[in-house]
Structure formats: C-alpha cells, structure tokens
Amino acid sequence: MAEEHGALPPKDDFSGWYNEILWRAEIMDVRYPVKGLYVWYPFGFALRRNVYTLLRDLMDRDHQEALFPLLIPENEFAKEAEHIKGFEEEVYWVTHGGTSPLDVKLALRPTSECAIYPMYSLWVRSHADLPVRIYQIVNTFRYETKHTRPLIRLREITSFKEAHTVHATWEEAQAQVEEAVRLYVEFYDALSVPVIFSRRPDWDKFPGADYTMAADTIMPDGRTLQVGTAHHLGDHFSKTFEITYEDISGEQQFCFQTCYGISERSVAALISLHGDDRGLVLPPALAPVQVAIVPIMIGKRGAEVEAAARDLETALKSAGLRVRLDTRDMRPGAKYYYWEMRGVPLRIEIGPRDLDSSQVTAVTRLGEKTTIPLDSICDGVASRLTEFGSTLRARADDHVRSRIRICGSTGAVRSAVERGVAVVPWCGGRECADRIEEETGAAILGTGVQSPFIEPEEGRCIVCGREGGTTLVGRAY
Amino acid sequence: MAEEHGALPPKDDFSGWYNEILWRAEIMDVRYPVKGLYVWYPFGFALRRNVYTLLRDLMDRDHQEALFPLLIPENEFAKEAEHIKGFEEEVYWVTHGGTSPLDVKLALRPTSECAIYPMYSLWVRSHADLPVRIYQIVNTFRYETKHTRPLIRLREITSFKEAHTVHATWEEAQAQVEEAVRLYVEFYDALSVPVIFSRRPDWDKFPGADYTMAADTIMPDGRTLQVGTAHHLGDHFSKTFEITYEDISGEQQFCFQTCYGISERSVAALISLHGDDRGLVLPPALAPVQVAIVPIMIGKRGAEVEAAARDLETALKSAGLRVRLDTRDMRPGAKYYYWEMRGVPLRIEIGPRDLDSSQVTAVTRLGEKTTIPLDSICDGVASRLTEFGSTLRARADDHVRSRIRICGSTGAVRSAVERGVAVVPWCGGRECADRIEEETGAAILGTGVQSPFIEPEEGRCIVCGREGGTTLVGRAY
Numbered sequence: 001m002a003e004e005h006g007a008l009p010p011k012d013d014f015s016g017w018y019n020e021i022l023w024r025a026e027i028m029d030v031r032y033p034v035k036g037l038y039v040w041y042p043f044g045f046a047l048r049r050n051v052y053t054l055l056r057d058l059m060d061r062d063h064q065e066a067l068f069p070l071l072i073p074e075n076e077f078a079k080e081a082e083h084i085k086g087f088e089e090e091v092y093w094v095t096h097g098g099t100s101p102l103d104v105k106l107a108l109r110p111t112s113e114c115a116i117y118p119m120y121s122l123w124v125r126s127h128a129d130l131p132v133r134i135y136q137i138v139n140t141f142r143y144e145t146k147h148t149r150p151l152i153r154l155r156e157i158t159s160f161k162e163a164h165t166v167h168a169t170w171e172e173a174q175a176q177v178e179e180a181v182r183l184y185v186e187f188y189d190a191l192s193v194p195v196i197f198s199r200r201p202d203w204d205k206f207p208g209a210d211y212t213m214a215a216d217t218i219m220p221d222g223r224t225l226q227v228g229t230a231h232h233l234g235d236h237f238s239k240t241f242e243i244t245y246e247d248i249s250g251e252q253q254f255c256f257q258t259c260y261g262i263s264e265r266s267v268a269a270l271i272s273l274h275g276d277d278r279g280l281v282l283p284p285a286l287a288p289v290q291v292a293i294v295p296i297m298i299g300k301r302g303a304e305v306e307a308a309a310r311d312l313e314t315a316l317k318s319a320g321l322r323v324r325l326d327t328r329d330m331r332p333g334a335k336y337y338y339w340e341m342r343g344v345p346l347r348i349e350i351g352p353r354d355l356d357s358s359q360v361t362a363v364t365r366l367g368e369k370t371t372i373p374l375d376s377i378c379d380g381v382a383s384r385l386t387e388f389g390s391t392l393r394a395r396a397d398d399h400v401r402s403r404i405r406i407c408g409s410t411g412a413v414r415s416a417v418e419r420g421v422a423v424v425p426w427c428g429g430r431e432c433a434d435r436i437e438e439e440t441g442a443a444i445l446g447t448g449v450q451s452p453f454i455e456p457e458e459g460r461c462i463v464c465g466r467e468g469g470t471t472l473v474g475r476a477y
Numbered sequence: 478m479a480e481e482h483g484a485l486p487p488k489d490d491f492s493g494w495y496n497e498i499l500w501r502a503e504i505m506d507v508r509y510p511v512k513g514l515y516v517w518y519p520f521g522f523a524l525r526r527n528v529y530t531l532l533r534d535l536m537d538r539d540h541q542e543a544l545f546p547l548l549i550p551e552n553e554f555a556k557e558a559e560h561i562k563g564f565e566e567e568v569y570w571v572t573h574g575g576t577s578p579l580d581v582k583l584a585l586r587p588t589s590e591c592a593i594y595p596m597y598s599l600w601v602r603s604h605a606d607l608p609v610r611i612y613q614i615v616n617t618f619r620y621e622t623k624h625t626r627p628l629i630r631l632r633e634i635t636s637f638k639e640a641h642t643v644h645a646t647w648e649e650a651q652a653q654v655e656e657a658v659r660l661y662v663e664f665y666d667a668l669s670v671p672v673i674f675s676r677r678p679d680w681d682k683f684p685g686a687d688y689t690m691a692a693d694t695i696m697p698d699g700r701t702l703q704v705g706t707a708h709h710l711g712d713h714f715s716k717t718f719e720i721t722y723e724d725i726s727g728e729q730q731f732c733f734q735t736c737y738g739i740s741e742r743s744v745a746a747l748i749s750l751h752g753d754d755r756g757l758v759l760p761p762a763l764a765p766v767q768v769a770i771v772p773i774m775i776g777k778r779g780a781e782v783e784a785a786a787r788d789l790e791t792a793l794k795s796a797g798l799r800v801r802l803d804t805r806d807m808r809p810g811a812k813y814y815y816w817e818m819r820g821v822p823l824r825i826e827i828g829p830r831d832l833d834s835s836q837v838t839a840v841t842r843l844g845e846k847t848t849i850p851l852d853s854i855c856d857g858v859a860s861r862l863t864e865f866g867s868t869l870r871a872r873a874d875d876h877v878r879s880r881i882r883i884c885g886s887t888g889a890v891r892s893a894v895e896r897g898v899a900v901v902p903w904c905g906g907r908e909c910a911d912r913i914e915e916e917t918g919a920a921i922l923g924t925g926v927q928s929p930f931i932e933p934e935e936g937r938c939i940v941c942g943r944e945g946g947t948t949l950v951g952r953a954y
Contacts, residue, residue, distance in 0.1 A: 042541035064519035089575040097620030143574030
C-alpha cells in the first residue's frame with residue numbers, strides 16, 4: 001500500500017535510512033495528521049505481534065496478565081509527589097465529556113502506577129497474597145515537546161508492556177528487579193539485540209523509585225537507545241496508596257514494590273540493528289514471512305513451475321513455516337526487491353531448470369545462495385533458517401562489541417562516544433559526572449554495567465582519581 | 478484476591494447476580510475510582526484472551542490486523558456530518574498537554590472511522606489495491622451519561638474489535654456485510670451464544686451508514702443485548718475522506734466501505750447465558766481452567782495421593798489441556814466452591830479409595846458425576862469435556878428458543894417481551910413502529926430476522942394490516 005519510488009538512503013545515513021525504511025517496509029505510516037502519532041501497517045503489526053507474543057510467553061511463566069483503565073483521575077495522579085513532579089509536563093488531560101466539562105480532570109496514563117496501585121490497596125490483604133506479579137500491554141501517552149520519532153519517541157506509546165509487583169520485603173523486591181533484568185536479557189537475546197544493563201544515576205531514576213536498572217542498546221549511529229527499565233519502588237507508593245499486608249504475627253506492614261517495562265522501542269532496536277542498505281533483515285523467529293517463494297514462470301513451462309511452487313508452499317506451511325508464494329504479475333527482480341525490503345530471511349526461486357534437476361535455489365537475505373534438493377526441502381529450509389539466525393546474532397554482537405571502548409580519560413571518552421559508548425571508572429560524585437558530561441557531550445548512563453562484552457573493573461575516577469566503578473557513558477536517544 | 482463472603486444472589490435476580498458474579502469469579506473489579514471504568518482481574522483477562530484469540534483467528538483468515546492512533550483531531554472528527562452528530566454528546570476531549578492548552582482538541586476515539594479513513598485515502602490508489610480488509614482490537618471511549626454496567630455499558634470499551642473494509646462497488650460492500658454476518662455467527666457459535674441477526678430500522682442505524690445489521694442475544698432476564706454490528710457505509714465516508722481508486726479504464730471512482738465490530742459484550746453474553754446460581758459455567762474451549770484437580774489428602778496416604786495428583790496434572794497438561802492442581806490448605810468443599818464459581822468445566826477428585834481402584838472421580842460443572850479409569854484418563858477427560866460443551870450448547874439454544882414468541886397483536890407482544898422477544902409482521906412504516914413501541918414498551922430491533930429458531934414469514938402488519946416482513950421486537954439493554 002506504500003508507494004515505492006527512489007531508493008532507500010544508505011544505512012550510514014542512519015537517520016535518513018530509519019525514517020524511510022519504516023514506510024518502505026510497511027512498518028509504520030508517519031502521515032497520520034497529529035504529531036507523534038503513527039499508524040502500524042499490517043506488515044509492521046505482524047512483526048509487532050511476533051515480538052509481543054514472545055514477550056507474553058516470557059511473562060506468563062510467573063506473571064498474570066490483567067488490564068487497568070487508561071484514564072486516571074487527577075486526585076489519584078497527584079498523590080505521589082515525586083511521581084507527579086516527574087510527569088506533570090508530559091500528561092495529556094481529558095477535560096470534557098461531550099460538551100460538558102468534567103468534575104474531575106482525567107489524565108491519559110503516562111504509566112500506570114496511579115491506576116493500578118489503588119486496586120492493589122484493595123487486593124493485597126495478607127502475606128499469603130504476596131508476591132503479586134501482574135502485567136499489562138497497553139497504550140500510554142506522553143505529551144512530548146522534543147522531536148518525535150516513530151517507535152522511539154512517541155506521543156502514543158501503543159505497546160507498553162508494564163509489570164507491577166508487590167512483595168513483603170525490600171530484599172524480595174530487589175530480587176524481583178534482578179529477575180526482571182534476567183527476563184529482559186532473555187527477551188532481547190531472542191531478538192538478537194545485545195543490551196547493556198546498568199543502574200541509572202540517582203538524578204536519572206524513575207520518579208518515585210529507590211533505583212532504576214535500564215537496558216541500553218547501541219544504535220547504528222553510535223547513540224544509545226534505552227529499551228527497557230526495571231525500578232525498585234521501595235515503599236514510596238505503598239505508603240501513598242496504603243498497600244499493606246498482615247504479616248504472620250498479625251501486624252500490618254507496608255509492602256515493597258517494583259515495576260518494569262518494555263515498549264515498541266524493542267521493535268525499533270530490532271529493525272535498526274539488523275537492517276541494511278537494501279531494507280529490513282529479520283531474525284527467522286520473528287519475521288512475519290520467513291520464506292518467500294518466487295516462481296520463475298518463463299516460456300511454456302509456466303504452469304508446471306507454478307504447480308511445483310504451490311506444492312512447495314504447501315509442504316513448507318505444513319512444516320509450520322510462515323511462507324508466502326508470490327505469483328504477482330511482476331518481474332522476478334521486482335519481487336526480490338520487495339521481499340528484501342521486508343527482511344524475509346529466505347527467498348526460494350524455482351524455475352524450469354530447477355525442476356529438471358529436482359532442486360530449488362535458496363538465497364538468504366544476506367545474499368548467500370545455495371541449492372536445496374526437493375526431496376529434503378523442509379530440512380534444507382529449516383537448517384538454512386537456523387544458520388541465518390546465528391549469523392544475524394553474531395553480526396549484531398560484533399556491531400555492539402565494536403562500539404564499546406574502555407576509556408581512561410575524558411578525551412578518550414569524547415572520541416569513543418562519536419561512534420558508540422565509553423566505559424570508564426567513575427567515583428559516583430555529581431561534580432565529576434558534570435565534568436565528564438560537559439567535556440564529552442555525552443551522559444553518564446549508569447553504573448554496575450552488565451554485558452557479556454564488558455569486564456567489570458574497579459579503577460580510578462577519570463576526573464578526581466578516587467576509586468570508581470564500571471560506568472557507561474554515551475549519547476542517548 | 479477478591480474477598481468471599483455471603484452468597485451469590487440467585488440468577489433469577491439477574492441484575493443482582495450479574496453484578497456479584499463479576500467480582501466473585503474475579504472477572505472485573507468495579508471499584509476503580511471513575512464511573513464506567515473497570516479493571517480486568519487476571520482470571521477475567523484470561524477468559525478475554527481466549528475469546529479474543531478465537532476472534533483473531535477467525536478474522537485472520539482474510540483480514541489483516543493493524544493499529545491506528547487513539548487520538549483524533551477535531552477537524553478530522555467533524556468532517557462527516559451525520560457521524561459527528563451521532564457522537565458529539567459522547568466524546569471525551571483532550572484539551573491540554575502538560576499545562577498548555579492544545580492548538581487542536583483531540584477526541585478519544587468512540588470508533589475509528591475518522592482515524593482510519595484519512596489513511597485509507599492515502600493507501601488506496603488503484604482497483605488492484607481493493608478490497609482492503611483491515612481490523613484492529615483497541616480501547617474506545619464513550620462518555621455514557623446513562624447507567625453504566627461492567628462489560629455492557631462502559632466509558633472505556635477496552636476490547637473493541639473493529640474491521641474496516643474498502644471495495645470497488647456497492648454490491649461488493651454488501652457482500653462483505655453478509656460475510657461479516659457469517660463470521661460473527663461462527664464466532665458466537667464457538668461461544669455457544671445463539672444470536673439473532675436483523676437489519677436495524679433506519680432511525681437506529683450507525684451514524685453515516687446506508688444500513689446496519691446487528692446481532693442480538695437474549696439475556697436471562699429476557700432483555701436483548703446487542704453483541705455485534707455490521708454497517709454498509711455506502712460512499713458517505715469515501716466522499717468525505719476522498720477515498721478513491723483508479724478503475725480499469727483509468728477513471729477515478731469513489732470507494733464503497735463497510736465496518737463491523739464486536740466488543741467485550743461478547744464476554745458479558747458468554748457469562749450471562751451459561752452461568753447459574755453457583756457461578757460461572759464456561760464452555761471448555763474458552764475456560765481459562767478446563768480441569769481442576771482436587772486431591773483428597775486425608776490420613777496417612779496424603780503424600781501418595783498428592784504424587785498421583787501431580788502425575789495426573791502432568792498427563793493432562795501434556796495432552797494440551799489447561800489444568801490446575803489445587804493443593805491449597807483448604808477443605809475440599811471450599812475448593813469445589815472456588816472452582817465452581819470460576820466455571821471450570823470439569824473437576825477431578827482423587828483420594829485414597831480412588832487410588833485403590835485405579836480411577837478418579839470426575840464431576841462436571843453441572844454436577845454430573847462419573848469415574849474415569851486412570852489408564853484412559855486423557856481420553857476420558859477429553860470426551861467428558863466434549864460432551865459438556867454440547868450440553869452447554871443445547872442448554873443455551875433451549876434458553877433462547879424458549880424466549881422467542883411469534884405474535885399477531887400488540888397485546889401478545891407486550892406479554893412476550895416481558896420474558897424475551899416477539900417476532901411480528903411489520904410494514905416498515907414509522908407510524909406503525911411508534912404505535913408498537915408505545916403499546917408494548919419495547920423497541921423495533923430489526924427486520925429480515927436471521928436465526929435458526931425463527932421461520933421468516935410474510936404477514937400482515939400488526940398495526941395497519943399492510944404487508945410486512947419478519948420483525949424482531951424486544952427490550953434492549
């Protein structure tokens with residue numbers, strides 16, 4: 001449904017590439033007539049569905065899915081002082097129903113603490129009710145005044161997965177944050193998107209949290225994208241919303257809470273890390289179409305080829321693959337272009353000569369060409385898809401690894417963050433952070449870095465020389 | 478998480494029963510602090526998930542899922558005159574972002590024509606793009622001033638499945654409306670909820686439609702619940718939003734459109750039709766828990782019984798069933814009550830005596846008790862579930878059939894609508910409709926009635942005696 005003309009900008013021009021690929025591959029249409037709101041094309045939505053099905057499956061292991069209202073009354077929203085301060089400039093307000101002004105203004109949830117916790121206050125009674133682990137996948141809203149960007153900085157976040165847990169002790173909530181980090185690492189692993197977890201500095205934590213853990217990935221332009229967060233909420237919200245439980249000795253105690261979220265930025269990272277100059281490149285596990293069959297119907301044997309292509313489609317579908325047979329009246333080259341743009345992992349070409357030798361030609365999205373005998377077609381396709389998935393994984397690892405630099409001075413940091421992130425020892429002091437940020441144009445992203453590519457190492461703070469922990473520095477989206 | 482005390486009101490007091498069962502069975506929590514907004518408990522959400530997975534599977538056959546923004550700018554919303562007139566009293570308006578007033582007010586979609594059709598205007602270019610068949614499952618909003626009721630009359634409809642199609646001709650759009658009716662009949666068939674389709678009278682059609690087909694079911698109190706609609710939109714919206722295509726001869730033509738929707742009223746109908754004085758009764762295909770295993774762990778053989786119950790759980794799960802083993806420290810009777818309230822189709826009791834005779838005791842939600850030998854447990858459970866599903870189906874059919882009365886006078890209608898619907902010949906004239914409605918306290922629901930329980934029959938209008946078609950009359954929710 002998108003019109004195709006001109007070429008995709010090269011990925012080296014990442015910003016240009018990103019904006020163009022979204023509509024050329026029919027992920028998002030940016031032409032909706034309100035700034036910061038975008039439309040998921042069916043193809044994009046199919047990709048979103050696969051990503052979120054995976055996320056749901058992970059969450060369902062020990063969470064329950066529920067659904068809370070979008071609209072939060074002003075009085076509930078204003079209850080937690082830090083929280084409201086953090087969000088008041090970003091909240092959309094509903095003030096009228098029909099032609100009448102409302103008695104109480106309603107906020108469109110920017111996140112759901114104030115919608116969920118009044119209910120938790122009713123639901124949690126006794127230690128036997130704990131832990132509570134509930135999540136929902138919903139639309140949330142931020143009145144962004146900065147430059148908006150599809151999937152990355154939105155006014156309607158269409159796909160916010162937010163989990164909210166309740167525990168008896170601070171330590172149990174801490175353990176839940178660690179479990180959230182493990183879950184998110186597993187999730188991004190399945191997307192072949194390497195992430196770096198770190199603990200955000202205090203001035204950058206979630207409004208109302210004790211501390212915030214965040215996952216960043218490194219985009220092709222070297223800037224970091226925050227793709228997940230997990231917050232230890234302490235007992236701030238439970239005191240505000242009166243979430244208490246009766247302990248074993250019959251005493252009322254305040255609960256401890258966590259929340260953690262992932263949004264459609266996961267799809268942005270997936271697209272950005274794997275794509276290339278010719279379009280999307282999708283991991284087989286997530287691709288809406290895993291195999292595109294293009295019959296080469298030339299000359300007299302057209303009908304014979306088409307019949308063979310249909311048999312192939314049936315066989316691969318029966319094997320559980322997502323297959324599309326492309327019999328449109330177009331040149332094969334145009335079809336190749338079309339399916340490459342949409343990131344289809346494997347293209348199968350079948351023509352008269354292939355029929356004669358009882359085989360097909362298989363071309364991966366990265367251009368590797370082999371033949372597969374028809375009598376072992378399902379195994380042949382499956383093994384090529386598996387191999388392709390591993391290749392993508394290794395490629396993404398290489399990209400992220402190559403963008404991480406261990407630095408010993410602000411000068412080194414300044415050059416490292418031009419194309420990725422820097423890892424430095426930092427003492428934790430605000431003054432040193434300000435110095436680092438001023439001299440490098442980058443931000444302290446977090447401490448206690450967790451990544452297979454980074455060795456945690458104590459050292460001397462690059463500003464003051466006091467002892468410092470492994471700290472991530474980068475320019476964030 | 479809901480507190481249980483007191484008893485469920487008898488279903489004969491339907492309104493009392495409905496309000497109570499929603500929280501007792503943990504479907505919805507009505508205590509959210511805004512009128513008309515409710516919370517899906519995890520158990521309720523699991524039921525919703527099963528219902529909507531089924532709906533998605535049906536739609537996916539020849540529709541594509543997409544996702545459009547919630548917020549509609551006032552100028553787009555006001556474009557179609559009939560449409561805005563139909564909705565202006567019910568729309569929530571966002572007027573502020575943060576502390577600043579917005580330049581253009583934004584409506585929370587009451588339905589998505591005005592969000593989707595500006596995009597269709599960009600997407601549809603040529604006859605080759607047609608038909609377009611897209612759906613989305615979203616939250617929509619109505620500022621209801623009438624009495625609100627969970628799942629039935631809401632201010633946030635959390636689960637609106639709306640399909641929007643585009644066609645080259647009026648007749649193709651008409652055929653699509655017929656296809657939508659078929660799809661919805663199939664959907665409600667899978668829920669074992671009998672529906673009656675009819676064509677709404679002109680004064681009750683969707684604002685901006687040529688005509689509206691609607692599905693009604695008959696609730697336990699005899700009132701009808703509209704549980705689905707399909708609208709032929711003609712070219713009203715395509716003219717407003719300039720949705721045109723180039724036909725084969727190169728001329729620009731206006732498109733013809735349809736839209737059709739189903740909401741969480743589907744879940745309300747499911748709950749209401751099947752439930753009884755002891756709680757929910759759920760069709761096995763949709764029940765979040767299909768089998769509850771209650772081990773009777775008395776005396777010395779407790780460990781042995783529990784081990785056998787765990788084996789049973791594993792075996793039934795491997796067979797693909799949704800099973801819950803209930804080892805809570807509670808009396809068996811309390812567990813029976815708990816699972817009955819939640820509509821679990823089959824309860825399996827296993828105690829020392831069962832072990833001795835290598836069998837279990839199986840009790841359906843309607844109280845039918847049998848034994849199943851352990852060595853054919855999976856087949857035994859599967860056949861009881863299938864049988865139970867058929868029983869529910871027959872029971873629901875009986876209910877609806879018994880509530881339909883063919884009537885020949887307004888007097889007969891008046892008495893019929895006390896406990897269900899009346900079917901009468903009506904000439905189609907507004908005056909006769911007004912007379913019928915005045916004299917019976919019920920409404921003309923629609924003409925051209927489609928139901929396996931109703932023979933379409935021409936006759937003489939019960940008011941004026943002119944020729945009339947089969948018309949449904951009832952008191953609607």
